[in-house]
Amino acid sequence: MDFKIVTKNGESVISADIKNLMVVGFSGKDVEKTMEHIHELEKEGVKCPSEVPVPYQCDPQIVTRKESIDVIGPKTSGEAEYLILCHEGKFYIGIGSDHTDREMEAVSIHKSKQVCLKPCSMEFWDYEEVKDHLPQLRLISTQVVDGKEIDYQNGVAGDLLPFDVIIEKVQKEVPLEDCLIYTGTVPLLNGFRFGEQFSARLVDDQLGRELSLTYKIHVIDEH
Secondary structure, three states: OEEEEEEOOEEEEEEOOOOEEEEEEOOEOOHHHHHHHHHHHHHOOOOOOOOOOEEEEEOHHHEEOOOEEEEEOOOEEOOEEEEEEEEOOEEEEEEEEOOEEHHHHOOOHHHHHHOOOEEEOOEEEEHHHHOOOHHHOEEEEEEEEOOEEEEEEEEEHHHEOOHHHHHHHHHOOOOOOOEEEEOOOOOEOOOOOOOOEEEEEEEEOOOOEEEEEEEEEEEEOOO
């Protein structure tokens, strides 16, 4: 898969054969609040982990740049997440969506991570250019629901566990080289919504730039 690396000095393209895809769940910086959320999910019948965060390993083939994804059933939704690409000893930062089947989530969180395609940006930043202000990077998402665009998420990377903690957790599970990491998401503004289009942005106010992606969701009728 090709990635366009956008830096302050220009652009370049790297090719990385993604060998491991890790989707980190329950990665909120406030562990106490995260555990409260886990207890809420457990009341809804979702089987949750006893320790957080949890890196879920998935098949790299589900990473996509398609403008439209197909899902089965109406209860799926995206999550704005900053991505970490590890390649040739360097780190790069992108934007992606951990699109998840919410009904499957009640059966198995791990399976729910696997059954939907995972949209990923083409453009990534050099981690070295953002590491000093990474917690201030803004994660924003919107959805089109019943033809109307609504605000869905608005947070910062600092709402999540620190970069080094995420890397350390993933490194215990798989080799870092050619690994793509979905780092977790920020809180929803008004609960789950299931729309026909999802957009996510990673905004760097300090350097005056942003990464973005938008995709449509096509629901396949269940039989």
